[in-house]
Amino acid sequence: MDKFGLPACQAAGHLVNAYLMQNTGPKGPAEGALDQIIKILDRLLALHPKEIDLSLGRMHRLLAALGHPEKRLPPVIHIAGTNGKGSVTATLRAVLEAAGKRCHVYTSPHLVSFNERIRLGTDGKFVSDPMLQEALQRCEEANAGEEITFFEITTAAAFLLFAEHRADILLLEVGLGGRLDATNVIDRPLATVITPVSMDHEKFLGNDVADIAAEKAGIIKQGVPVVCAAQEDAALRVIGRQAARNRASLEVFGQDFVALEDQGRMTYQDDDELIDLPLPVLNGRHQVANAGLALATLKTAGLLPEEATIAKGLKSVNWPGRLQPVTHGPLHDLCPDDAEVWVDGGHNPGAGISIAEFMGEQEERAPRPLYLVSGMLTTKDPVGFFRPFHGLVRHVGTVPISSTNTARTPEDLADLARCAGLEATPFQSLDAALADVAACAANDGEPPRILICGSLYLAGEALARNGMAPE
Template sequence: MTRPDSAALRARMMTLHPAEMDLSLDRVHRLLTTLGNPERNLPPVVHIAGTNGKGSTLAMLRAGLEAADQRVHAYTSPNLVRFNERIRLAGAEIDEPTLVDVLSDTLNANGAAEITYFEATTIAAFLAFSRVPADTLLLEVGLGGRLDVTNVIEAPQLTVITPVSYDHQDFLGDTLAQIAAEKAGILKRGVPCVLGPQEDEALEVIEQHAARLGVPLLAHGQHWHVWEERGRLVFQDETGLLDLPMPVLRGPHQIMNAGTALAALRHLGHDEPACAAAITRAEWPARMQRLRTGPLVAAAPGVELWLDGGHNIAAGAALAETLRAMPARPTHLICGMLDNKDCAGFLAALAPLVRGLQAVGIPDTAHAARPEDIVCAAEANDIPAETAPSVAEALARIIAAQPDARVLICGSLYLAGHVLTENG
């Protein structure tokens, strides 16, 4: 009998989704118990929550830890091109045989019981992490924090909360305070937390949770500071000052993400070479990524082509800040989003910086926004916009009107993954 591949196993997991969704950890604890609680047999965990910057911060932490000769597991979501991207075992993406093993074991233990896709695949990741030795596990929260699958870790080594802003309001709440309370759910009694820059409303809530649990906070603006000075990144905490190169990940917002990663590395006892590697060796696709090869680039030789998966109001503001810091060039957007995102809010900060927008759908993606709705959101921000049947056609239209354009493909990690796949 032919053994099913990982795609077939993940398709089976999709069929187990509860008829009525409830945000709880009951299903997770049930299945973990059946599997012998692999979440209790993991290397020291750094647990990372936040609205924006989680992935970039994790990528920098991974680069720094690996430069210090650590074997590092990492868990992130969603993937861009291949599911295997989500699970890194001791420095490498999980291979197909190992992935099939842990998915099969998870499905067999679960049987026909209801469970969500993210719950099941995260539990499979815990199985993989428990079976391969490593020095550290970098664990990114999927949604929120308090009721996220990853929050079954009872005693992490360190927690990290990157900037909290508006996203997933249908699950996390309509106010910044409510969203921050969900993120603060990853705090554990007595376990230190590195805190990235926060709005006052979010900071107050996180500080209250920390005080109740006796959590030592290492907060931006209080315990550590980071800034750019003469083309260098300067970081200062109670240990001293670091004078480092600028982050290889582009955008002014990456300075704060770098600071968060550096604060975590310093707390974990790592030296200046590890800190320098964190910000100069980090790789994180679809975060203001310059596309330099592939069919899209070949079809647009005079165009500067960029790709970013940011999709909420804060991400739009960060992209605008990044564009503003770049040399002036006529800028156009190719935008595709999910229908549960605030498209008008995402585009608001970008509006003064762009000449026009081509709205596209996202192929093979549930809940993709209709291009017509994206056009309406763009026009509400006074951005000239029209729909296009594909990214390639959108790019061709921009080239015809503006051969020397800067083009930013943006609005969704799912769109970014499609572009990376199609562009080779």
């Protein structure tokens, strides 16, 4: 049984389903490569009875059988944390690429297609199906049927690709936790980064913020500088102790550097300089802090470019499914013509605070009734996620998530939304929930603001439904 109380092959079926969601049709890859990848993914899912079993032993064994690709990687920036890992990674990539650097990037989970997890610096694009197929086959053969989790063996495939294709740097995002995460086999990265730590994955990481921070801080290495977001005191104490044990310098947001929004601009400041920059293109006040964390990391690693190049990078950051506006397409067509539609994959209480803050700012800027359309996994805390929206939301429509077997039922999620003080109604599809919003808006005569939220899986379904797969 896996973390969701389901056999791994059943619980992780959404991985194959999500892969199929985008990689079909006339624009998809060759049918042979697609078919082979789906078959390989199915086989890999069956190699361990659990989807998550945190350990490094299996990873070290497989990497040794593959000739240690983890020792042949370009310089690595290793990123852990609860919220903001993907946004910080995307900002690092945008600024580095603006400076002419070639970046390998590893992130998870994907929104629509598995290929999104592996971006190669050779061309800046997601790994192609033929290349992914070959890497997965090599890992499957080297593993020789031994027990290993899906994330471990696919991470090994990513390391193979990163080792065998040239790039200037690898931006390596932790999957879960840090200390025992499959990515934590890198001996000496250029820098380690810890984004904001909050409650999530308690079953695996601990029941309080200090315990979770200890797992995240497990990526800190001897003598390797650490750049850290602003944290709760309990988390920061743990991170500080781990840095001290490893004689690793520690730079902390709000103490050693800061990034602030000021009159429509962003100011980055540390002990050495003050830089006036455009705001990041990603929406939300928290993205200013994420951008500041990325810039401090680049400076610590000796990679911060000149001001004009930083500005160019901040204007080009792309990280789908995070307060992403939807202005046209099939999904938008289900909504009133004048509806304002957003998609966000945030799914824990910390994300709920940031998203609600942004929606509150939109309400002050241009008042509209706010409707949530939400689906969530059974491992998440819906009450904690919904609570920051109290007093801001007109209604919540709860929906199933078809790309996973581990989502809460719409009825269960509606009950939990009510526990957070929100009015909620269950629906059996995303389309039905949006149709209800359209009917309410027609009756009220007010253009609505619609937020599709609560899960990266739901965000992926919404983007795929609207023909907006990540690129």
